[in-house]
Amino acid sequence: MYISAQYEIPLVLEDQSAPELLPDQDRDRNVALHLGRGIATLALVSVVAACGPADGKTSEPNPLPVSLSTAGSLPPSSRTVDVYYAGGSADVVATGASVSLLVARPKVGSRDYHSLSEIALRTDVGVTPRANGKDAEDIELGWTVDPQLFHDNEPHLFVFPTKDGVQDPKCYNNSACGFVQLPGTIKAGAVLPVGEAHRFGIYHSDQKAQWQVYYDGIEFGYMPDSYWKTAAFKRVAAIAIYGEVMANDVAPRPCTQMGDGGLGAADKDAITQPSYRSPDRQVRALALMPFTNPQTAFYAAQLTANGIHFGGPGAQC
Numbered sequence: 001m002y003i004s005a006q007y008e009i010p011l012v013l014e015d016q017s018a019p020e021l022l023p024d025q026d027r028d029r030n031v032a033l034h035l036g037r038g039i040a041t042l043a044l045v046s047v048v049a050a051c052g053p054a055d056g057k058t059s060e061p062n063p064l065p066v067s068l069s070t071a072g073s074l075p076p077s078s079r080t081v082d083v084y085y086a087g088g089s090a091d092v093v094a095t096g097a098s099v100s101l102l103v104a105r106p107k108v109g110s111r112d113y114h115s116l117s118e119i120a121l122r123t124d125v126g127v128t129p130r131a132n133g134k135d136a137e138d139i140e141l142g143w144t145v146d147p148q149l150f151h152d153n154e155p156h157l158f159v160f161p162t163k164d165g166v167q168d169p170k171c172y173n174n175s176a177c178g179f180v181q182l183p184g185t186i187k188a189g190a191v192l193p194v195g196e197a198h199r200f201g202i203y204h205s206d207q208k209a210q211w212q213v214y215y216d217g218i219e220f221g222y223m224p225d226s227y228w229k230t231a232a233f234k235r236v237a238a239i240a241i242y243g244e245v246m247a248n249d250v251a252p253r254p255c256t257q258m259g260d261g262g263l264g265a266a267d268k269d270a271i272t273q274p275s276y277r278s279p280d281r282q283v284r285a286l287a288l289m290p291f292t293n294p295q296t297a298f299y300a301a302q303l304t305a306n307g308i309h310f311g312g313p314g315a316q317c
Contacts, residue, residue: 086301086310087242088288097276098201103192109255113246118142121236137233138162154191178227186220252317258299259311272307
């Protein structure tokens with residue numbers, strides 16, 4: 001499902017004041033989803049992407065003040081969890097990416113932790129921390145339903161980094177982890193409208209030495225290059241766009257929905273119009289390979305005519 005025949009995808013150029021837009025006649029061809037090569041195996045670390053500034057005004061949800069828990073959404077270290085993923089991935093060198101994600105309100109089981117949808121960009125292929133023996137860096141952007149973190153059952157806008165292959169659960173929208181919130185109506189942690197597709201994206205600015213995050217084409221924050229140990233984290237080697245459920249490992253499990261809760265491709269597409277910016281500054285369609293990890297009857301990802309549907313009802317505990 002495309003957002004609309006008039007939806008314009010910005011070509012994100014560094015520090016631009018008047019962004020270029022793909023011509024209508026070329027847009028559908030350039031952002032049509034194609035089947036990519038290879039399936040990236042996802043671990044407890046996510047990935048990120050990007051979208052650029054839009055032309056004109058954008059209607060935004062009213063941000064809600066959020067008090068972040070110091071414990072984040074991860075359980076105590078003595079507790080193990082089951083993490084489920086479904087979506088699409090591609091190994092591609094890029095300096096940014098963007099996607100339209102369907103915002104939903106999945107039910108999170110009382111003993112589970114979160115259900116999210118995101119785009120993630122990583123420095124190493126395979127999308128796992130320390131893949132190929134390296135410390136991976138990443139930046140993630142999306143929405144999450146996380147009752148422990150946000151103290152409600154609504155989808156919230158979030159930004160999250162991985163530093164040197166390590167994730168800190170306190171780093172959701174956290175200035176202590178390098179995130180800088182820009183002035184404006186869009187705030188990290190804001191409740192997002194349910195049942196609508198919105199554009200999420202991240203692009204790197206060499207001039208400003210930062211990864212910039214966008215919601216519906218408007219930059220609302222950034223993370224400076226200096227946060228990461230890897231000085232070369234100005235481009236990525238892999239992009240993944242997916243749903244994630246973190247569940248209690250005690251049966252019955254998982255008691256949490258992913259995405260809109262549906263398994264079938266007849267449901268609304270969770271992923272549409274994925275694109276990335278190559279090192280030569282060209283914006284191209286992003287070819288994604290659907291994946292589900294681990295393979296389970298609870299969640300699935302399916303290629304559709306216009307994108308990818310991912311989601312599932314969980315164990316319906």
